[in-house]
Amino acid sequence: MKTGLFSFPTPFTPPTTEENDLCSLRLIRSPRIGAATFHRLVAEHGSAAAALAELPERARGAGLSGYSPCSESEARAELRAGHAAGARLIVAGDPLYPQNLAMLADAPPVLWALGNPALLAGPAVAVVGARAASSLGLRMARLLGRELGEAGLRVVSGLARGIDTAAHEASLPTGTIAVMAGGVDVVYPPENHALFQRLREIGLILSEQPWGLRPTAAHFPRRNRIVAGLSAGVVVVEAAPRSGSLITARLAAEQGREVMAVPGHPLDGRAGGCNALLRDGATLVRGAQDVLAALGPLAVAPPPPEDAHHDDAPATDTPPDNAPKTNDPAAAAPLRRRARVDYGPGADNAAPPNAAPPCPAGADTAPGPRILAHLGAAPVAEDQLARDLGLAPEALSVALLELELDGRIERQPGGLVARRG
Amino acid sequence: MKTGLFSFPTPFTPPTTEENDLCSLRLIRSPRIGAATFHRLVAEHGSAAAALAELPERARGAGLSGYSPCSESEARAELRAGHAAGARLIVAGDPLYPQNLAMLADAPPVLWALGNPALLAGPAVAVVGARAASSLGLRMARLLGRELGEAGLRVVSGLARGIDTAAHEASLPTGTIAVMAGGVDVVYPPENHALFQRLREIGLILSEQPWGLRPTAAHFPRRNRIVAGLSAGVVVVEAAPRSGSLITARLAAEQGREVMAVPGHPLDGRAGGCNALLRDGATLVRGAQDVLAALGPLAVAPPPPEDAHHDDAPATDTPPDNAPKTNDPAAAAPLRRRARVDYGPGADNAAPPNAAPPCPAGADTAPGPRILAHLGAAPVAEDQLARDLGLAPEALSVALLELELDGRIERQPGGLVARRG
Structure with missing residues (x-):
């Protein structure tokens, strides 16, 4: 299963599980990335690796100077510590991930x-x-x-x-x-x-x-x-x-x-x-x-997905590299009964990320200030916010991401958003 | 307030309160008369006195030989004992009767x-x-x-x-x-x-x-x-x-x-x-x-009827003969918010009882045996019984009364009827 060094995926070479674990860990451990944002970015870019690759550029676009994502070495250190102690990293989308x-909406990414x-x-x-x-x-x-x-x-x-x-x-x-x-x-x-x-x-x-x-x-x-x-x-x-x-x-x-x-x-x-x-x-x-x-x-337990019953032995002797994993959507789909976290077909089959992802940040007469003016400390549902401000969901989504990266807003469970501080 | 000796009411001489108390007490203390039957009879005949007067005939019609209602002397003895102890009899319809x-449906008659x-x-x-x-x-x-x-x-x-x-x-x-x-x-x-x-x-x-x-x-x-x-x-x-x-x-x-x-x-x-x-x-x-x-x-207490607030002194020194009572329906009506026990205008204004009350007992090809055959020990709602047997409510009502007088059925709270024994 090992495909060598970590690299960003390129068209027609889907990321290995090991790569995906590492990129997912780096993305969620990056500053100001919460669980909901993680899922949003992965859905938008098709994979954790692609989202991670775009992150510095997005941060610069939001006016954040000096933003750096969690480094590969930091993430590798965490993985090493976990594996050494016999722990296993389960990433969203893994067949073991609880349905x-x-x-x-803010399911833990790892x-x-x-x-x-x-x-x-x-x-x-x-x-x-x-x-x-x-x-x-x-x-x-x-x-x-x-x-x-x-x-x-x-x-x-x-x-x-x-x-x-x-x-x-x-x-x-x-x-x-x-x-x-x-x-x-x-x-x-x-x-x-x-x-x-x-x-x-x-x-x-x-x-x-x-x-x-x-x-x-x-x-x-x-x-x-x-x-x-x-x-x-x-x-x-x-x-x-x-x-x-x-x-x-x-x-x-x-x-x-x-x-x-x-x-x-x-x-x-x-x-x-x-x-x-x-x-x-x-x-x-x-x-x-x-x-x-x-x-x-x-x-009552639902019928297990085909690949999920491999693991009768405790994980202490089955580090993730040796465990069979899959990105096959047919195996992962039955784990979700009414999934709200869904990376779409592009994510599920690990298709190459969109070569020209829609990135309208700043193109929408900068809704950020309007959003901040509208938001208070009391959390507001995101769809309500879109209606209140007359913003298209995608435009709002991008603007919220910038604000979240900028530390100006906070996402809360249940799709709620609140102003920070 | 005393109008002399007890007598059955005749047209245009409404019963006095004292008479109504005595007749109500006799009626409810008569064998096989339960609260629901009491109200049914009074509604049918216009007053307790009229119902009481018809009772022996109705019992004979139902094939009950030797049926005797509670005697006047028995009822008077109970009234004397109560009054001597300082108690007060409150009869359904009295302004003091709790709304x-x-x-x-089976409100206590007294x-x-x-x-x-x-x-x-x-x-x-x-x-x-x-x-x-x-x-x-x-x-x-x-x-x-x-x-x-x-x-x-x-x-x-x-x-x-x-x-x-x-x-x-x-x-x-x-x-x-x-x-x-x-x-x-x-x-x-x-x-x-x-x-x-x-x-x-x-x-x-x-x-x-x-x-x-x-x-x-x-x-x-x-x-x-x-x-x-x-x-x-x-x-x-x-x-x-x-x-x-x-x-x-x-x-x-x-x-x-x-x-x-x-x-x-x-x-x-x-x-x-x-x-x-x-x-x-x-x-x-x-x-x-x-x-x-x-x-x-x-x-919250509803506004009291006009005549109901006469009684600040304990009843121990106000035997019922001296207490103001009324049969005026305007006084009694506000006591009932959603009354199920309602003797109708004929009862409320103490109008003379119907000179020829409908008494179809036996005229309906005797539904009694059919009712008994249909009923078990499990109680059945009266309206359900009417539907099951295809009986008009009035016919069923009369037949049930006969059976109740005969001790063959039993009425239970909530309009339910069950076979006895």
Whole structure:
């Protein structure tokens, strides 16, 4: 599979998987490139490599002097560190890439996976909740973890103290996935070191963040979108009002996933978040049966794509270079049920990037200032913005990219855009 | 107001209130006359007196030999006992009769009231729940009782141990109504003797049952329909699955009332009933604010009818003979918002009963056997029965009355009919 040195693809020589991994990693690790922008650029240019090649020019066009994308050596260093630790990089479009996650507009372009990536193939449900959980809450998390696992679902959570830990522990024998806010190699919280090791052995640990990154507050909501995004639904077991678990639930609702909550007595403050979710229409969960009833057919694994079942052995001894991968759209397509991230036929069959890509930046009487004047701190949907400003979607898209590269706007989950600072 | 001896009304001499009370009491205390039948007969004949006069003939027509209605002396004895104890008889149509209750097809034809019947004028909410309540449940019942009372609602419950008792005690200062399953004078459960006395002094105790009746199991669901029927909504605070509180909630739903429930942790068995209600669509209640939000305008007292606000003094010193009453339909009509029990203009203005009432019993090729053949132990809606058997509603109505008098069928709440035994 190795085709030699990394190079930008040229017509009629589709990029190898290794090249695509490296270019994807470089593109997402480049400054001011978020997940949504990543997908937009790849869709526009046909491949990560082509998008990466255009990036300096686009930055110059946006008036950004001195913009440099993530260098090949930085990306190679991250890949080396990951592979040396037995981790595997799963890039969007890879047959192993989880289909539920692929539906997100801001699906993580790359995922580091430590443990058994075959767990990504089954249907999954998130079980999340408070760190300071009650004994009833912990019992419920263990019950749900065990019974949902026995029903064939992967249990996804965030390795936090309390509910998350209980849910992971109970579902270790059947398959559990921890999504980290920092690097996939950074044990957080530190006291979960033993559980982390067990997950690495028989479960799965995922992160979209660079190797070695220590998480800060801003990383947790980003992580939570992956917890929800991997899952057909999210069960909140116990949560205070305004807690991180409620962010996960809100993101799940935005993603069109089933939101479920375990009720508690209103005079117990730890039930406040769950009861608020229930008042807002979440499904009341008394046990695993209620979750299975709510998920219905979503709790059943879809037929796997042809090439996805190669991976019974843990990834620790299957670095990505040796794993069969494919860019064949026929293999990748069934992974997406209602995909919102779709690079189009040009991307799926790795056709050469458009020799003269449409690049109308600056040609549209520079809509950037109008966009900034219209935007506030409150996020606005992109299509709403196009209507408000009377801009063609493509023109808006290009202008937003310039503003994002320039650090003037911020993309948020659900196709929302907000002004920065 | 006294017009002399009781007599059946004749054209142009409307019955006095005293006469109507006595006839209503005799009619409902007559064998095999339930609340729904009572209302049907009064609607058909124009008054309780006329219905009572026709009863022996109708019973003979139905082949019931030896049928005798409740005698005048029996009814007078009950009235004497009630009045001697300071209780007041409130008959359907009386301005004091609670408007919410009047909407029921099987509204109690008579109510004994011990305490302050003026409490019947305000908007009311039922707070019910388990006898074996948790400390959190009891705290919630007290909170709801106090705060809903302070918000201007009467708190209705059933004087049972646990939740009911806590709700009554907390709402004594603002106005609370206990509905008894047995006679209004029978303290049940006996340990609530002190609370019973306080209710008699500053609250209200109600019962549709004969004076002195000791309750048996069958009386409690009948009582529960009154608890729900008095109220704009029912809050279940804590309830095991298959408990009496759930019967109250079901009846409330059938009556079109708001059904609300306080959630609890699913691993606490005492929350099973409430969580089941919530899964079935009940409104989740975390405190009084949620109840008030759910009830909205129903939590506000409607403008009282002109004659209804005469009664600031407790009924203990105002026996019914001295209380102003009226048969004026203009006074009684505003009490009913969407009345299902409506005796029509002939009843409301106490017009003379039809001299030749339609009495097609036996004239319809005797549908009785067909009805019995069609009915099983599972209750069937009366209109469904009419469709199934191709019977005109009037013909079915008459036939069902005969069968009810004959003890062959049983009417159940919600317009349902079932075969007996």
